[in-house]
Amino acid sequence: MEEDASLFPKKELLDNVPLSEDEREDLEDPEYEAEFLPPEAANSADLGYCCPQRKQSTDADKSKKRPAVPDRLKACHLRKTWSHLEKLREEKELFIQKTRGELRACHQRIDSITKQQASVAAEVAAGKEANNTAAVGRLQAVSRRLCMELDNERDMQSKITALLQKSENTMWHLAIQEGQLEDVRKSAQEEEVTSRKYLREQVAKQLHKEEEASEKIKRNRLLRVRKSMCLQKDHVLRHQKLVEDAQKNHRIAVKFLKASLRRIREQEKEEEMKSREHMKRRMDAVLALKNSITANRETLRKFQAWSQAKADLAEQKAQAEKEMILAQGGDAFKQLFHQRRCEELEAQNRTFKEEQKLRKQEIINQILKEEAEEEKRKKKQSSPAPAMGQAPLREKTWSYITDICEGDGDRAEHPKASQFLEAISSESIQGDLRNVSWEDDTLAEPEIPGLWKEDYKPYQVPKEEADRKPVDGTKMDKDILARTMEQLRSRVTHKQVVSGHEFKGRPFNSKPKLIHFKDFDIGKVYKKKITLINATYTINYCKLVGVEEHLRDFIHIDFDPPGPMSAGMSCEVLVTFKPMINKDLEGNVSFLAQTGGFSVPLKCSTKKCTLSLDKELIDFGSYVVGETTSRIITLTNIGGLGTRFKFVRASESYEMDLSQSVMKISSLFTYEDKGSYEKIIISPSEQQMEGNESSPFDMQSQKKELDNKEQEEGHPTESEGVTVTTVMTIPPSEEQMEISLGEVTEGEIGPFSSIKVPVIFTPVTPGTIHSMFKVMFKNQQCPTLYFRVMGVAMDVPVWVPKPNVDLKICMYDRLYQDSVLVHTRSKAALRLKFEVCKELREHVELLPETGYIQAQSSYAVQLKFLPRHSLPEDAGKYFDKESRVLEAPMTIQVADQIKPVGFTLHAVVTTSDLQLSPSAVDFGYCTIYEAIRTQVSLYNHSLLPQGFGFVGLPKFVDIQPNDGFGTILPLETLQLDVIFQPTKAKEYSFELICKSEINRSFKLACRAVGIHPPLELSHYQVKFAATSLYDTSVATLYIINSHVSINSLIHSVPRIGSEDAFPVGPTSFEFLLPPDAPITISPSVGTVSPGKRCLIQVAFRPVLPSELIRQEAFQALNKQVEVKSVRKDTVTQRKDLRRQSFSTLRLQNRDRLLRTSTPLNTELHEQDLKSNSDEYQAAQATLARSFQGKFDKFVVPCVVAHGDTKDRKGTEPLSFSPHNTLYLELWCPAVAPSIVVTSNKGITTTNFGDIAVGHHGIRKVSIQNISSEDLAVEFSVLNPNGPFILLNPISKLPAGETQILTLSFSPHESVLAQETLDIITKRGTLSLTLTGTGVASMITCSIEGDVLDMGYVIARESVSSSFKLQNCSALPIKFSLQLDSLSPSRSKGQQQLPQFLTSPAQRTEVVGTQNHSGQSVFSVIPVKGIMDPGKAQDFTVTFSPDHESLYFSDRLQVMLFEKKLSHQILLKGAAREHMMFVEGGDPLDVPVESLTVIPTYDPEHREEAEELKPILVTLDYIQLDTDTPAPPATRELQVGCIRTTQLSPKKPDHPLMVSALLHLKGDVKETYKVLFVAQVVTGP
DSSP states (O other), X not given: OEEESSOOOHHHHHHTSOSSSTTOOOOSSGGGOOOOOOHHHHHHHHHOOOOOOOOOOTTHHHHHHSOOHHHHHHHHHHHHHHHHHHHHHHHHHHHHHHHHHHXXXXXXXXXHHHHHHHHHHHHHHHHHHTTOHHHHHHHHHHHHHHHHHHHHHHHHHHHHHHHHHHHHHHHHHHHHHHHHHHHHHHHHHHHHHHHHHHHHHHHHHHXXXXXXXXXXXXXXXXXHHHHHHHHHHHHHHHHHHHXXXXXXXXXXXXXXXXXXXHHHHHHHHHHHHHHHHHHHHHHHHHHHHHHHHHHHHHHHHHHHHHHHHHHHHHHHHHHHHHHHHHHHTOOHHHHHHHHHHXXXXXXXXXXXXXXHHHHHHHHHHHHHHHHHHHHHHHHHSOOOOOOTTOOOHHHHHHHHHHHHHHSOHHHHOOOOHHHHHHOOOTTXXXXXXXXXXXXXXXXXXXXXXXXXXXXXXXXXXXXXXXXXXXXXXXXXXXXXXXXXXXXXXXXXXOOOEETTEEOOSOSEEEESSSEEEESOOTTEEEEEEEEEEEOSSSOBOEEEEEEOGGGTTTEEEEOOOOOSBOTTOEEEEEEEEOOOXXXXXXXEEEEEETTEEEEEEEEEEOOOOOEEESOSEEEEEEEETTOOEEEEEEEEEOSXXXXXXXXXXXXXXXXXXXXXXXXXXXXXXXXXXXXXXXXXXXXXXXXXXXXXXXOHHHHHHHHHHHHHHHHHHTOOOOSSOOOEEEEEOOOOOTHHHHEEEOSOOEEEEOTTEEEEEEEEEOOOSSXXXXXEEEEEESSTTSOOEEEEEEEEEEOOSEEOSOOEEEEEEEETTOOEEEEEEEEEOOSSOEEEEEEEOGGGTTTEEEESXXXXXXXXXXXXXXXXXXXXXXXXXXXXXXXXXXXXXXXXXXXXXXXXXXXXXXEEEEEEEEOOOEEEESSEEEEEEEETTOOEEEEEEEEEOSSSOEEEEEESOOTXXXXXXXXXXXXXXXXXXXXXXXXXXXXXXXXEEEEEEEEETTOOEEEEEEEEEEEEOSOEESOSEEEOOOEETTOXXXXXXXXXXXXXXXXXXXXXXXXXXXSOBOOSSOEEEEEOOOTTOSEEEESSEEEEOTTEEEEEEEEEOOOOOHHHHHHHHHHHHHHHHHHHHHHHHHHHHHHTTTTSOHHHHHHHHHHHHHHHHHHHHHHHHHSOOOTTSHHHHHHHHHHHHTOOOEEEEEEEEEEEEESOGGGSOTTOOOOOEEEEEEEEEEEEEEEOOSEEEOSGGGOOEEEEEEEEXXXXXXXXXXXXXXXXXXXXXXXXXXXXXXXXXXXSOOSEEOTTOEEEEEEEEOOSSSOEEEEEEEEEETTEEEEEEEEEEEEOOOEEESSGGGEEEEEEEETTXXXXXXXXXXXXXXXXXXXXXXXXGGOTTHHHXXXXXXXXXXOTTOOSOSSOBOOTTSSOSEEEEOOEEEEOTTOEEEEEEEEOOSSOEEEEEEEEEEEETTTEEEEEEEEEEEEESSSEXXXXXXXXXXXXXXXXXXXXXXXXXXXXXXXXXXXXXXOOOOOOOSSSOOOOOOOOEEEEEOOOSSOOOOOOOOOEEEEEEEEEESSSEEEEEEEEEEOOOOOO
């Protein structure tokens, strides 16, 4: 497929034009847009239009009337060629006009550039005379640029001129071809008129056939109507019977349904009544709760107002006291602190007295109760005599109460909070409530292991031991022991007197004294073990009574009574605490001993914050103005609860929550059912131990409702009390600037932790500075803490108002200056000496070094900073190498002043280096038709932004972006693209120079090898239009071999760098496509001769990945299976609904679904879906509809080798050079199709299946426009002689609408047909694949030769014979059998002359002798039917003659589908009157019977008449050669016997003898008498 680059011969031009417009593609470049005529047109134009010779046949007349198919196709192609030439001529005229316009514009640009060159040359001359070097350089650069533009314009002019000349040549060729086709066009018009005439004749014949077919259809329709009426009557009767049965069943069902509905309504009424009653109860409860909430809210409002007024009064009072103290010159903070401490002590005393009163009342009640019980027991039994000197019980009680109320302070002293906070038991065990039970073992080890064993049993004192006398015991001891044992057995407590001493006090001491569960969490289990020690004088017993009522839900006691315990012995008790509410609990664990009851206090405290400061006063002392110092204050939390804190000044405006603390100046009021009273909580420890008397469960239930109502009205939601908020505002003071806090002023403090906060003192003005700070907490129960800070500032005469000189960011080797101002407040002049630290004397300079500052004035000194590269080593500790920060101290020595004045130089020193990475670039091999891009990183090591630019770039190098100029930010890395495009084949080695804005140069070394390949492409980049899925876009380009001479002086020759030139000759190429790319290049391999070019077609057909389609198909199949399984499970659930609950059904449904889907998924993944399966195509259509678009870019390499592909030996590849490689860039955008198929699950393949030849099948395809605009629709031309026809083409498809296309398949032969119907729109093409199989009605017959000879039959008898027809096709076949003797057209044949008269060779007719009775001689069954595929049908032919004849014959025709003749079977037979017959000899009669009456003989004379039948036997003796003897003349006569069912008459069995005369005619006539003897023998 080669063409000459300059001349286009006629033959080659015509060969390259396709025959169809659909296959023709215009080139992108107008240079290659010319298309030429097909070879048919050229041949017709050269040789003249003439029709090919036609064969002579019986259909000669028809062939003359109807033009041949090749002629019609040629005429069609010629018309298309003529229209195509017209179109090409118009396009070429328009292109020539545009080219001439561009040529004129090019001339104008050349003239303009020439004028500019002249003016620039004049300006250069003027600049040289004026010695303006800068202007001359600029103008020379302009002159070079103008020269380049002028060269480019001249090159463009030459190209346009050549292109214009080539286009004019093409126009001349087109004009010549149009003249050649003029005669062809006229002949085509005449041929078209002839074709139309023939078509009209064919239409008339077809109309006649259709009329006959319509009459037949009408008759069949009448028969079907009659049959349908009979079927309809039967259907009506059956339907009437079914309706009666249904009505009967309906009446029965209605009866049962009414009863069921009655029961259901009664149940619904009962449920509705119950729900109404339940709703009424709930409404009443809600109303009662609402009324209660309203009443509580009103009460809370009163308490809020009361507490607010009281807080305001207390605040005013405190403020007045503070002002009074400050006015008197005292310390208000200390005074207020002392006063508050006194108030706290008073509150503690009041609380303690109230507790004593309560305890006194409880003791009195208990004593009265015990006295009453004692009196009851005394009445029942006599009590023992009281001991001598023992006081009555009432007196003892009152004395005990008096001792408690009026005793020393030790007894009345209340336990301190610090004791409780520090008493942390080491034996407490925490566990998870879900894993620990009351019976679990503890990890604590008992003091006496034997008591804790599982097999331990309480010790029982035996009687003999109880009665045994103690060794070395006195009589009094024995009496006391016996009396004690007796009292213990009787469970009666009494006093214990040993050796005359009565025991008083607690019978058992507890270790520890207090059971304290501290900082507990809800949901965990805590265990604590206590030890009870017998503190009495002798044996004692201990029994557990229990815990108080409000602790029984949380406290569990494990105590195994140890029996009698001697003095000093101990036992252990395990206390288990399970917290359920977050609330402090207090109570006692009660025990009963022999001497009375005792209890161990128990306390459960929640997590609380206990915060304190390590100091309340920070004194900095004396510091000089300008100095800075700091102190640390520690905030400690010894509680188990963390909180958020914030350090602020006491003088700042702040918002504080006033709760139960007196230090917050607030009050807490709690409303109870019995009344209201005030509780003042003194310390955090007492606040933690204080319990709420209201029920925790009631409080929790009412809290939600109360919170909602209070939040709506804007009131607080505290359930235990009302929080009063007070805002205090104190104007700021000057001390705030001198005393400040560090960075950490707020945050979270955890439990048992501490936070250190720095306090910074920076004096500014001389004098004493005081400041007050406070620590606020988010937890309202934590009081605000205060501390004071003070310091003294001293003044100096000389100071620097700007102690920090910040030079910002500086670069090495660059000078930076600043002015430092010095002030003095002295009334005398002072001498100043400016000193630089010795480490920086090479880099920093202060000028002047010495100066005098006048009284109460200022002095300016000049600071010069020139950092060298040795600064990091010289500066030492003043320079941080990591952060590059310089902090250099400068000193000003003042005369008569000990302390010098200093200031600090701050600077960040950075480098100005720019780094190019990599330092060298090797572009490798690059052709002159392409460019190589590589990335270079430019890194800025400086902390300042820098401008940069690449200067002095060669013509073949380009740097982007911004042509290599820009600004790089600090520590930034820029990616620059260096583009290299060689202009000729040579080795390149050059440097790229990057300059910064401070004129520093950075070089980049580059090298490359330029290549001039032997082949070139007309286009190196192809941009396809947006192509729909499964549509095809085709682009055309040329690959050109312009290497025709090796002379490098004429033109540049192909070579690699500086190597030898590429040889002249055929050059082969091959395109290497990437794998799985939707690109097709044709031809991908080829050879181009020198000076020739080869046409390349690139096709882009986007498709979806097969893996994605299979995944979608698997998901669709999984969904279908899940739906089927869910439906099956639903049916099963309906059956089992009465027996199973809803929860059981859900579990079963989920299990079944999992069991069903898991094996199915495995099976689906194991099997591989085929691409032609329905599931695969449906998934493909679904994904195509939802396709969002895709853009791919492919680079296809084209390798080049010297030589012809035909010259290689076998499969030996050509030697392709990797450097002579061309690259074709393809831009491939893929979009969703605008038209999709909506029928048949979106499958674009329509399979008609198997259709019998001569029949047709109809399929309908629905297409939808899914784009947003109306589309004009065109269809590709189907094969006019093919079996597929589009019955209803459409011209327009509106947006979103669906149209139905009707397709027909009518096979004319047995073949697998496939065609593609393209639906063409401006947005893409939808291809429909039409497939179908034409199945021929192939039937084989078991009769060989298609002749069925029935043989001889006795007249008026019949004989039958059978044969088979085999259906060898894949379709059921409808057949029918017809006899020619029964054909309506037989009457026409009988009017002609007999066959034996017209054709001596064939004496008999097809339909021979027939019966005289009018009945058919031959009959066949069955007459019609349907044969299934592969099946056989048996047919029976019966021969029934009614008279004697040798010429019975008929023809049996097998018709398929009532129109196709499959087989013709000739039926033959003969009939005789008797069973014996003679056959042979020459015929003496004619095969056509006479119309005369046949004479009849009576049976007696029949035999005589029959004996007169002559038989002519003619013997011809022919002797051709007299030398050789001739064979004798012979003839045969056959004697036969017919099998019959008739009884033969009994005759004597003797041989038959017949004589005949034989006449011989030669030279003389001789006569012989021949005797024939025959005998018939009947078999056994």
